[in-house]
Amino acid sequence: MxxxxxxxxxxxxxxxxxxxxxxxxxxxxxxxxxxxxxxxxxxxxxxxxxxxxxxxxxxxxxxxxxxxxxxxxxxxxxxxxxxxxxxxxxxxxxxxxxxxxxxxxxxxxxxxxxxxxxxxxxxxxxxxxxxxxxxxxxxxxxxxxxxxxxxVREEPVAFPENPRYEFTLKELDITQAEQQFGFSKDELKAISAYFQKQGRNPTDAELETLAQTWSEHCVHKTFKAKIKLGETIIDNLIKNTIMKVTEELNKPWCLSVFADNAGVIDLDGRWALCFKVETHNHPSAIEPYGGAATGIGGVVRDPLGTGLGAKPILNTDVFCFAPPDFPYEKLPKGVLHPRRIFKGVRAGVADYGNRLGIPTLNGAVLFDDRYLANPLVFCGTLGLLPKELAPRGQQQPGDLVVLVGGKTGRDGIHGVTFASEQLTEESSASSYSSVQIGNPIVEKKLIDILLQARDRQLYSRITDCGGGGLSSAVGEMGASTGVRVYLDKVPLKYAGLSYTEIWVSESQERMLLAVPPECATELLDLFASEDVEAVVIGEFTGERRLELLYQGNLVCDLDMEFLHDGLPQIEREAVWTQPRPSEPDFTCPQDLGEALLQILGSWNVCSKEWVIRQYDHEVQGASVLKPLVGKDNDGPGDAAIIRPVLNSEGGVIVACGINPRYGEIDPYWMAASAIDEALRQIIAVGGNLTKVALLDNFCWGNVQQPDILGALVRAAQACYDMATIYETPFISGKDSLYNEFEYEGKVISIPHTLLISAIGVMEDVNRAVSMDFKQAGDIIYLVGTTQNELGGSEYLRIHSLIGNSVPRVNPHHGKELMDRLSVATAKGLVRACHDLSEGGIGVAVAEMAFAGGLGALVHLKPVPLGEPVARDDFILFSESNSRFLVEVAPESEDEFLEIMKGISLATIGQVTGSGVLEIYGLNGQRILHKSLGELKEAWQKPIRW
Amino acid sequence: MAKVRTLIIRAPGTNCDAETAFAFQQAGAIVSRVHVNQLIRRQEQLSNHQILVIPGGFTYGDDISAGKVLANELRLKLGEDIRNFIDSGGLILGICNGLQVLVKAGILPRLSNGKEQTITLAANDSGKFECRWVYLKVNEDSPCLFTKGIDRLYLPVANGEGKVVTSADTFSGLSIALYYTDEQGNTNVGYPHNPSGSEKNIAGICDTSGRIFALMPHPERHIRGTQHPRWTREGAKKYGDGFQIFLNAVRWAAKSM
The missing domain is CATH 3.30.1280.10 (Phosphoribosylformylglycinamidine synthase subunit PurS)
Structure with missing residues (x-):
């Protein structure tokens, strides 16, 4: 040594x-x-x-x-x-x-x-x-x-050895299964009936397979449940909301939806885009760096495992944490401090994503105390593939099962069932084996070689090994044919794994291929040429059974039909009672400058430059509109645009909407607002709604509680209602439920959190618009209607209030407005455009000003109101949806107004060269006067780490 | 006229090869992206090419230190091929990780056996990975043929170990090709203009022949005007600042073929 x-x-x-x-x-x-x-x-x-x-x-x-x-x-x-x-x-x-x-x-x-x-x-x-x-x-x-x-307290004498493993077949009594695998009563009944018919006891591998395949994480049983809400019975929530809108819209450019590891849409007739966002919450709570790294590693394999394989071209990351200044002394036992979680998650995502060479161009970071023990880590990846490779592949009986990429270890065993469970104080100790350290270079090598194998047509189908490991991947892939796998052929990191551990291990950086026998030699040689592991571990049969062998012993023999269709549908009660938080009763301050500084400096609104710059957002050379824009490259861009095919003019816009604060008042309007926000961002950068696809990611608390389930139903209904009118289909999604934490008998549940991610196809990237003011003397238009909608706003938050008037969405108005505005941007009539979200007009105009290094003079009197609002502060900070601030050059005004005819809008001011933001209230009095330097400093200071 | 052939080396963790290939193709070269194993196993010949590129990325994870493992691999397994390539007039370009590799492999500057490395790349002073755009100025006195006719450049950097550190005041066989500057072109600047804390504000170096050039910023990420971070304010030029570097290399190689 x-x-x-x-x-x-x-x-x-x-x-x-x-x-x-x-x-x-x-x-x-x-x-x-x-x-x-x-x-x-x-x-x-x-x-x-x-x-x-x-x-x-x-x-x-x-x-x-x-x-x-x-x-x-x-x-x-x-x-x-x-x-x-x-x-x-x-x-x-x-x-x-x-x-x-x-x-x-x-x-x-x-x-x-x-x-x-x-x-x-x-x-x-x-x-x-x-x-x-x-x-x-x-x-x-x-x-x-x-x-x-x-x-290390003293010098370790030797490297510890792994235990040896001796094969014995483990048969289990059904009654033991409840405890060990967490099956519900109905599930146990179904399993018991199945094995009674077989006339034998199940093996541990069989029960593991059922537990993994039937887990919430893999099968989304809550979303497919029969839910009773009041008098209504919803038989399969997801089919009746999110998937229904896609079916009804029936867009020809939707190439593969809800059928594969990611949703696929057409880009330009030749290329297709696929998009997926996943969460990796529980592992990130326990070990932020490794948890988040494997989160990004996992979602990158989704596009890679979609159709016949897509090249990952962009990452998005959205994080929800408790505030970084959370007092250390109030931290529950076993919980890492939010600052450490934030730093660890950021580093994990950056180290893994940067090494893969995938630019991270979009994202958000939100803060709320209730994410303390249950941070949310959303990672998304956009992929590019030739259009003809978009449909999912199909293997034939006789095709070989080939496992490629990393070796298998004891990593992440039971990650799936762990992800669907509540965290407790003991989780940190007991979930040790669920935490994995990823190896991005193994994944990068895998991506490089897989795309070559794809182009040589060496495999008939591909999928990723994610949650549930081989058990999910093999079980799913073999569903239509049947499959036989020899578990002792799986390459291991170290000896000592039992056959069941091999079967459910969630070791990272692995993919599964179906390979026609005549292609096998060429495929294995190709992988060997770049030192990437590829091993034949079995074959697809025509018998519709899942058969596993270990050293010649049959250790699992399940009927595919039972495995995939045997799960009894669950039935759940949901209730919904509209909460009625009290409305604010403080008086409007005479000067709103301090309030604006406070909102700009709040954790949610403040600059995230510290995060963004540590991601490589330029690799692959495709960025057209970057996350940081403006005179000093540091203003908050609305959405990112990339040019996925370097020698073409077509682009993709990537945006996201999320606002858990609104969900405390009404999850319906939270979901509606999130969709509106994501679409606003697409419009703000010069896109249009012609070809926009959505993803949903629901992170919810314990849905066995009827009120929490009721909130989920309402949010899903809003997804249907809004997407129908906006004509923006959902193409994929994911949910993470049971996000709550038990601490000293109290249950801390996360706020209902819905992330809407959107991609929009842009025909000509040369029409992109950034949000920074460009030219003194230009006119500032407010497009859209302002309501008395302060419920859940950042303004009320600084007063420690929630309020009740949550921002609503009128999608008919919203769509008309966005369609017209996109015509104006396509014609080059818009110099700058920023969508109004947290902090309303006040924050948006301040951001446009300091990003452009130009002042602005704004009047609230002309602001188009949908209802009487008599307070300057409410108009300035209302978070009503479907609104934009638009900078128009004086010479373009006539044409702009012509296009926008009939849309609610008004001139509210002018861009100035003064270096100051000045705002005048309803009665003509000056209510705000702040220098750009002061505004920008307030916005940049909080996360200047 | 025969086309210039460019070989871009890929290794585990290389991740800027595609856009670097695009840049060379735009400049008129035929480009092969070749895995280092193919060179070692003699399935591809370096001698069939006029330009060799080590692109950006995190080869072998940048484990131990950035570029170190690939540097050793090149030195130990392809040392002779690379020496022959240089001696026969070939051009070498290293970008970001490529600079780290070339320096640590003793290719830039060329180290004769037993001579100790005197220049290296260390972790950025900020302790962070930095992805930001930087202003650069070409050293007119440098023999670098890649930067001929260029005065100033605006390019992005993206690295965690980009700080040039030297253990000697003067280096034999080496010339500074590129400096970090501020917007006005002043070379006496600090963070964030010099994003890594590089000694003497060094952003790029070349050998005395001018044919081996390596830089930390990414010229391949500024080939088109819409890659400029402020093109929506200032208008988009047809070509980005980085393009001329590729054009210079391909033209020079074509002339000397």
Whole structure:
């Protein structure tokens, strides 16, 4: 065993360490003056001193910037009076560190073979006066996540060995199954009847398969349930809302909907786009970095596994956390602080997404106390594929089952059933095996080679291994034919896995192919040429059975029909009572400048530049409108536009809408508003509604509670109503239910959260419009009608109120307005356009001004009102839907007005060169006067980390 | 006239090969994207090409340090082919990860055996991955043929280890080709104009022949006018600033064929 410690040379600043110093100061420990990070490598091999020296100098150490020691890093000799603390943090046994594989490869290149294992660790050298409690706080709050890491107290003597596995077939009594697998009474009855007919007991693999396949995560039983709400009975909620609108609209450009891993639409007759958004909430709560990384890794495999395989071309990320300034002392036991979750999730998504070379161009970050123990991490991926490859593939009996990509380990076992369960205080300890560390390079290699195999037509069908691992992927793919899999052929990361563990492991970076036998050799050779694992693990049969063998023993033999259609439909009661929060009763302040600064500086509205810049949003060279726009490249763009085919003029707009605050008043209007918001963003950047497709992601609390289920039904109904009028079909979706947390007998449920993601096809990207003001002297139009709709608004939030008048949507008006406005943008009559959302007119005009580096003079008196509103603050901060601020050059006004004839709009002001935002109220008095610098600073300051 | 052939090396984690290929194709070259295994296994020949490119990405995850593992692989397994390629007049372009690889492989500057590396790339001073647009100025005294006729450039960077660090005041066999500047072109600037904290504001370097050039910013991400972050304010030019670099390389290679 050799140990090498590598550190930056003393004269060089340690950026990683300095970041930690800031984090430590944020913990309220100001005494730390410096931190340096040392990389530790343990090499389990017998190396000659010369070989070890070679490994250090040629591989582990940078000769310009680093120095190294064999064995322990010498304790630094500080100046008199300074203290040094040294903490070594290593991965727990069983956690696979992706770096180990790379080092072994690199050592082979150097001619060093016979390496048994590599382990990496980090040493933190912390300078400053610290008591034991403070040091413990730094370790537990910043350096160590006990789920995957520990502080090394003494030198480990050896690498722990994996346990051996000896085959024995495990048969289970049905009565044992309830406890272990969480089946419902009806499900148990169905299973029991099935096996009685077979005249035998089920094996553990069979019950695991049923548990995985019938889990909420895989089969969405709540959305397919028979739900009784008042007098109405809804037989299959999703079929009667989200899927129904798509069926009724029957758009010819919808190529594959609700049938595959992602929804597919036509782009330009030659190419197609597919889009999917998933959540990875529970794992991110426990281990933010790894959880979020595997979230992005998982959703990228959805387009890759759609049709015959799409190239991932864009990522979107939406996060919901508790506020970063949540008091540490109020943190429940077992819960990570929201700041740490935020930073960990961001890093996980960025490190994985950046390495895959997929630009992250769209997203949002929202904050609410109730996401404290249950953060939401939505990851989405857009894919591009030739149109003729859009339909899902179909295997023939005799085709081979080929598993490609990463090896299988004990990672994420029971992730699916875990995702559908409540989190408890003990989750952190018990869910250890559900957490995985992803390896983005394995996935990148897989993407590269799969697209080549696709273009050579070497497989007949493809799907991803996601939740439920092989059990879901094989079970689903083989449903129409039957399939036989030899579990002992699955390549393993390490020995010791039982056949059932192999079957349900959720190891990342794996895909499943159906390969005609005559293509097998070419396919396996192709994968070998780029060092990507590909192994035949079985064959498709014509017998409509799921047969699993391990070392020649039949360990699972299930009828496909029972597996896929045997799940009894559940029946649920839902209730809905409209909450009536009280309306605000404070008086309107004379000056609204402070209120505007407060809203701009609120966690929800403030700049997310810190997040955005750490994502590579330029890779693939396709961006046309970036997430940050304006004079200094730092204004908040409404939606992103990319040019997916580099030598064409066509584009795709990606947008999202989410507003959980409205759901507290009425989930129906929350859902309607989210759809309106996503569509507004598409219109604001120069798109139109001709070819817009939607995705739904419902994150809800415990739907076994009738009122929470009632809220879900209302939101789904709004999806149907709005999408019908806007003519924007849903093409795919996903739900994550039971997002709640039990703490000291109290249940904290997340707010009902619906994320609507939208893609819009843009014929000519050269017509894109950004939201920053362009030219002093231009006219500012407010398009749309303002109502007294402050319910759930950011303005009431700063007064710690919710209110009752939630923003509603009139989709007939909204559609007409958006259609006309898109004609005006297509004609080049719109210099800038920004959609009105959180913070209403006030926030939108401020953002347009500071993004453009230009002032504005605005009057509230001409604002078109749908009902009498007598207060300046309500007009300025109302969050009524279907509204835009539009900058029009004086010479374009006539034509603009001609196109917009009959639409509710008014000139409310002018762009100025003054560097000041000035707003005048209903009675002509000045109600706001703030410099651009002050506004921008308020907006940028909160997350300048 | 025969077409210039460009070989873009792919390795596990390479992720800018497609847009780099697009840039060279726009400049008139025939482009092959070749996996490093194919070169090592002699299924493709470097000598059939006039331009070799190591594009951006995170080769081998940038594990241990950015570009290190591919650098060793090139040095140990393709060292002779690359030396022959250079000696026969070939051009080499390294972008982002490509710069990290070329420096650590001892290709830029060319290190004779046993000589220690004196220039490297370290983690950005900000401690962060930085994706932002930067202003650049070409060093007129540099022999770099890729930047001939160019004065200023506006390109994006996207990296976490982009800080040029040197252990000597002067380097043999090396010339600074590109500096980070502010909007006005001043070379004496700090963060965020110099996004990594690079010594002497170095953004790109080349060898003394001018034929081996590597830079941290991504010229392949500014080929069309609509890639400029402010084209919706300032109007879109037909070609982005990065295009001339590819055009220069292809023209030079065509002339010397």
């Amino acid at each position: 050799h140990k090498v410690e590598v550190s930056l040379k003393k004269h060089l600043p340690d950026a990683r360490g300095l970041g930690l110093v800031r984090d430590i100061h944020d913990l309220g420990i100001p005494s730390v003056s410096n931190v340096r990070v040392v990389d530790i490598y343990r090499v389990d091999a017998e190396l000659t001193p010369e070989a070890l020296e070679l490994v250090c100098r040629r591989l582990l150490v940078d000769p310009v910037t680093q120095e190294y020691w064999h064995g322990q890093y010498p304790r630094p000799e500080g100046e008199a009076g300074t203290e040094h603390h040294s903490v070594e943090v290593a991965y727990n046994a069983g956690v696979t560190d992706p770096i180990e594989d790379t080092i072994i490869k690199a050592l082979k290149d150097l001619g060093v073979v016979d390496i048994r294992a590599i382990k990496t660790a980090k040493r933190y050298l912390i300078e400053g006066q610290l008591n034991a409690l403070e040091l413990e706080a730094i370790c537990s709050k910043l350096l160590v996540n006990p789920i995957i890491q520990h502080v």
